Amino acid sequence: MLIAVALTLVLMGTVASIFASVSGSIANRRSAIEMNTQLAHVRNVLASDLRGATCTTLPWQRPEASQGYLEIVEGLYCDFYPSALTDEDPNNIADPGNGELVVGSSTVPTGLQPGSEIRGGYVQNFGEPTATASNGLGDYDDILAFTSRNESEPFVGRVPQGNVDANNRSQVDFGGWGYNTLQSPLAEVVWFAVENPPYDTGGLMGEAGFRTVYRRALLVAPWLDYGYSDFSANGGTASRPGVLRILDGQNDPNEIDEAAAALVAFQERYDISAHVEFDLTIGGGTWVIKANTLADLTKREHRYEHHGHVVSGGNDGKTFPFNMMSAGTNVPASAITIVADDTVSLPGTDANIVPLRDGQTVQQFTIRNGGKGYVGRPFAHTQGDATARVMVDEGGVIRYATTGLVPMGQVGPRQSRRGEDLMLSQALAFDVQVYDPEAPVFVYDPTGTTVSPSDAGWRIAALNLNRATQVSSGAYVDLGYAPLHANIARRLTGNNVSIPAISILSGLPNSRSKLGDGRLTRVYDTWSLHYENNGIDEDGDGLVDEGTNGFDDPGSYSDNGNPLRLGVDDRGEYETAPPYNTPLRAVQVRLRVYEPDSGQIREVTVRQHFVPE
Numbered sequence: 001m002l003i004a005v006a007l008t009l010v011l012m013g014t015v016a017s018i019f020a021s022v023s024g025s026i027a028n029r030r031s032a033i034e035m036n037t038q039l040a041h042v043r044n045v046l047a048s049d050l051r052g053a054t055c056t057t058l059p060w061q062r063p064e065a066s067q068g069y070l071e072i073v074e075g076l077y078c079d080f081y082p083s084a085l086t087d088e089d090p091n092n093i094a095d096p097g098n099g100e101l102v103v104g105s106s107t108v109p110t111g112l113q114p115g116s117e118i119r120g121g122y123v124q125n126f127g128e129p130t131a132t133a134s135n136g137l138g139d140y141d142d143i144l145a146f147t148s149r150n151e152s153e154p155f156v157g158r159v160p161q162g163n164v165d166a167n168n169r170s171q172v173d174f175g176g177w178g179y180n181t182l183q184s185p186l187a188e189v190v191w192f193a194v195e196n197p198p199y200d201t202g203g204l205m206g207e208a209g210f211r212t213v214y215r216r217a218l219l220v221a222p223w224l225d226y227g228y229s230d231f232s233a234n235g236g237t238a239s240r241p242g243v244l245r246i247l248d249g250q251n252d253p254n255e256i257d258e259a260a261a262a263l264v265a266f267q268e269r270y271d272i273s274a275h276v277e278f279d280l281t282i283g284g285g286t287w288v289i290k291a292n293t294l295a296d297l298t299k300r301e302h303r304y305e306h307h308g309h310v311v312s313g314g315n316d317g318k319t320f321p322f323n324m325m326s327a328g329t330n331v332p333a334s335a336i337t338i339v340a341d342d343t344v345s346l347p348g349t350d351a352n353i354v355p356l357r358d359g360q361t362v363q364q365f366t367i368r369n370g371g372k373g374y375v376g377r378p379f380a381h382t383q384g385d386a387t388a389r390v391m392v393d394e395g396g397v398i399r400y401a402t403t404g405l406v407p408m409g410q411v412g413p414r415q416s417r418r419g420e421d422l423m424l425s426q427a428l429a430f431d432v433q434v435y436d437p438e439a440p441v442f443v444y445d446p447t448g449t450t451v452s453p454s455d456a457g458w459r460i461a462a463l464n465l466n467r468a469t470q471v472s473s474g475a476y477v478d479l480g481y482a483p484l485h486a487n488i489a490r491r492l493t494g495n496n497v498s499i500p501a502i503s504i505l506s507g508l509p510n511s512r513s514k515l516g517d518g519r520l521t522r523v524y525d526t527w528s529l530h531y532e533n534n535g536i537d538e539d540g541d542g543l544v545d546e547g548t549n550g551f552d553d554p555g556s557y558s559d560n561g562n563p564l565r566l567g568v569d570d571r572g573e574y575e576t577a578p579p580y581n582t583p584l585r586a587v588q589v590r591l592r593v594y595e596p597d598s599g600q601i602r603e604v605t606v607r608q609h610f611v612p613e
Contacts, residue, residue, distance in 0.1 A: 035595040035602060042423045043604045045215070046589060049189045050608035052148040054294065057585075057610040059527045059578035066294040067526075068147025068188075068220075069303065072432055072587065073325050074479035074522040075141030075404070079431060080456035081488050082137040084363065085198060085209050101198075101209045108209040109136035109428070109594055109601060136601055138429025138592055139478070140211045141404060143325060145190040145304065147220065147297055155187035157219045157271025160226070160244065169229040171246055174262075174343040175412070179270065186220035188273040188297060190304055191423075191589070192405045193430035197364075201399040204391060204409075206425065213424040213591065214407045218273035218304055222293045228282075239282055244274055247287040253278045256318055257339045259287040260307050261379035265341035267304070268377050269411045275302040298528045305389075305405060309381040311337075316381075320531070320538045320576075321514045325404045327362045328386025329517050331355050336365065336388045336401065340378035344412060348373025351390065351398045355382065362386045365401035372396050376411050385517070428601065429592035433476040434524060435585045438503035441475055442468040453477040453506070459485035462499050476588040476607075479580070480522035482506040487520055509579030512539065512556075516579075527578035539575040547574035585611050 055067040077083060085101045101108055148155075162178035163171060191213070198208040206212070225241040239246060247262050259276040266289050267274065273292040282288060296302040300322045308322030336353040351371035355362040365388065374396045380388040391400040391409055394416065400406070408417040424430075433454065441452045442461035445468070451458040452475040461468035462485065478484055482499045489497040501507030508522065509515045515523040531538055533548045546553040547569055554563035555572025566572060587610070592603040 032595055032598045032600050035593060035598075035600070038424065039591065039593055039602055039604055042213070042591060043606055045423070046191065046591075046606045047608070048150065048153070049146075049148045049191075049215075049217075050587070050589075050606065052150045053608070053610070054147045054149050054186070055298075055526050057526060058583050059525070059581050060529050061298050061526045062529050063295040063298040065298075068186075068294040068297045069300075069528075070146040070524075070526050070584070071143075071300075071303070071324070072434065072479065072524040073143035073145075074432070074524075075139075075143075075325065076327070076520050077139050077141050078478050078484060078488075079138045079429070079454065081491075082139060082429075083195060083209065085195075086137060106209055107207060107596055109599070136428045136592065136594060137209065138590070139431035140193045140195055140427075140429060141325075142430060142432035143190065143192045143405060144432045144587070144589065145188070145324070147186065147294060148189045149186050151185045154183040154185045155217050155219055156181055156183050157187075157217060158182075159219070159221070159224065159270055159272060163245075164226050164228065169227050171226075171228045171230075171248065174245065174265070174341070177269070182219060182221060184219040184221050186294065188216075188218040188220060188292070188304055190216040190218075190405070191430075191432075193427060194402070194404070194406060197400060201391075202393050202395075202397065204393050204399045210425070210594070211427040211430060212407070212422060213427050213430050214405075214421045215423050216271075216304065216408075216421050218267070218271050220273050220292060220294060220297070222291045222296075224272070224291055239288070242291040242293075243279075243282070243288050244270075244272060244291055245289040246282060247276075247289070248283075250287045251283065251285055253285070253287075255287065257309060257316060257337075257379060257381065258341075260309060260318075260381075261339040261341045262287070262343075263289055263307075264379045265344050265376050265411075268408055268417065273297065273304065298526075299530060300525065300528065307379070307381070307387075309379075310385050311381065311383045319385075320536070323385065323387055323515070326385060326387050326517045326521055327403050328382065328384050331362045331382050331384035331386045334383055335368075336380045336382055336390075338371065338374075338378045338380055338390070338398075340374055341376065344376045345378060346373040346375050346396065348396060351380075353380075353388075353390070353398070353401045355386065362403065364403070367398060367401055370398035374398065374410075375413055377406070377409060424591065424593055426596065427591065427593045429590060429603070431478075431590040431592075433478055433588045433590070434505060435474070435588070436477045436503055436505040437474045437585065439473060439475040439477050439481075439506065440470045440502060441472045443471050444468050453481040453485070456488075459489050459499065463489065463497065476586075477505065478522075479505060479524055480508055480520065483508055484520060504580055504582040510577040510581065512575070512577035513579040514538075514576075523579050524584060525579055527576075531576040532574050537575070541575075545575065547571070583610075585609065 055070050158179040159182040161180040193211045193213045195211050196205045196208050222242045228239040263276045274289050279288045306322040308318045310319040338351050349371045352368040353365050374392045380390045389406045390398045391406045444461045482501045486497045486499040537544045552565045552568045553573050589606045
């Protein structure tokens with residue numbers, strides 16, 4: 001009997017072990033299936049958005065053509081230099097207190113040994129004296145923004161409701177507005193990712209190092225007309241179609257920051273592509289939020305989060321080129337200025353957010369005191385040309401600040417939109433690349449390895465052309481890959497490394513676009529010709545619109561420093577220029593995600609060609 005009982009217990013233990021193994025395997029497979037399903041959905045949505053792109057990818061668009069725009073922002077990081085959390089000097093000893101991700105305490109997937117730091121930016125290539133293995137992290141700080149059309153499955157978003165008094169058509173206080181849903185075949189679509197920071201955000205964001213991918217779809221709906229007729233008093237006229245909100249009491253044209261704060265609050269609550277403008281026809285002159293048309297969106301200053309707010313010498317204003325993301329080149333070590341829409345935000349202390357420096361430029365922001373009482377995201381700006389954005393939690397405390405875009409969050413008391421724009425969590429990479437037909441692909445001797453500009457080893461071949469053979473041309477690349485590789489080589493070696501531009505897309509943006517900064521942010525933009533006839537001196541040379549004024553003014557061409565005149569209104573006279581004045585043939589977006597239960601990594605690639613068939 002004892003023998004039988006013992007055998008029974010052994011058998012039961014074996015069966016229990018088998019069941020546990022099978023249950024774990026089923027759970028892991030289910031998690032992997034769910035991840036694959038989610039990733040497939042995101043891929044389909046992105047592909048659908050890109051197929052509907054309304055703008056031909058040929059710079060110098062005319063607003064009157066009503067094509068909208070396409071803009072790509074290439075941030076500092078790339079697949080072989082993926083994050084500030086992985087860029088520790090490979091010669092330093094691992095230090096968990098230095099902000100780096102550390103194997104053992106971080107679940108970010110890596111090939112390193114426990115106790116080592118994850119240094120994905122430094123990869124062993126062709127005997128280069130760099131660090132150890134790479135990790136699953138990739139490029140994340142890119143932004144893809146464009147106008148899209150979808151007639152079969154129109155875009156759906158929130159629009160105001162209950163914003164007009166039914167009796168006399170007066171505008172109700174913004175804090176009490178409700179919402180309804182609306183469909184439109186046109187939308188301004190913005191894809192971006194946010195990296196979880198290495199500090200406590202009060203549960204607002206997840207584990208440090210992972211990324212979250214977001215998508216904002218803002219309806220292009222210029223036909224909306226709420227008829228705020230009571231603003232026709234004092235000699236003004238009633239509001240007209242497209243006027244979404246009249247900023248009552250803001251009749252000072254210099255209150256640009258307060259108008260921007262109102263726009264931020266509006267677009268946190270409603271999904272309409274809009275901009276602010278000072279309207280002289282309403283109430284004797286006041287700021288209004290106005291719905292965009294495709295013609296409006298051709299102009300950078302009317303696009304989502306292109307506030308262009310620059311403070312210089314005590315003066316602030318909306319300034320060309322209206323950056324959506326920039327780490328800046330002239331940012332003093334002072335707190336970010338916070339401006340809140342007082343109709344939705346409770347009074348609170350100003351947030352003390354200090355820019356951290358990397359040389360003379362901002363690397364990231366650190367929050368000393370978040371401030372309380374913001375019932376909705378306030379508008380934030382620095383005393384320089386770096387962009388700044390913040391996120392608040394349900395208690396109105398600012399928990400996160402960045403130079404890039406941020407997702408939606410709290411929009412009012414007990415009203416949250418957090419997660420409505422979320423597409424992927426636990427992401428490792430969101431990498432937007434463009435096709436450069438002139439990008440050289442090398443074979444490096446003696447290893448025989450083929451490298452394109454997307455590979456870390458490409459810079460070794462480019463710096464040692466006597467040992468490299470170009471075997472083909474054409475590849476998907478990061479914008480401005482030549483100075484990007486040179487910058488990383490300087491970080492590794494400490495030497496002044498230079499890699500000349502091979503093509504238009506491989507170099508820095510044209511200086512007349514003013515879209516380059518000290519942190520190597522690069523932008524592709526379909527641009528707008530209206531900058532050459534808008535009555536504004538964008539290049540600050542004392543001449544206004546000299547490229548279209550009908551005279552033969554000195555241009556940018558010169559002969560040993562002597563300006564050349566090559567004809568009336570030649571391109572050298574233009575005040576601005578597209579950052580990359582070349583057609584864009586195709587774009588590629590790679591999405592990489594990690595499933596922690598099964599330990600699996602999945603990646604999908606979406607490509608869209610823009611060459612007419």
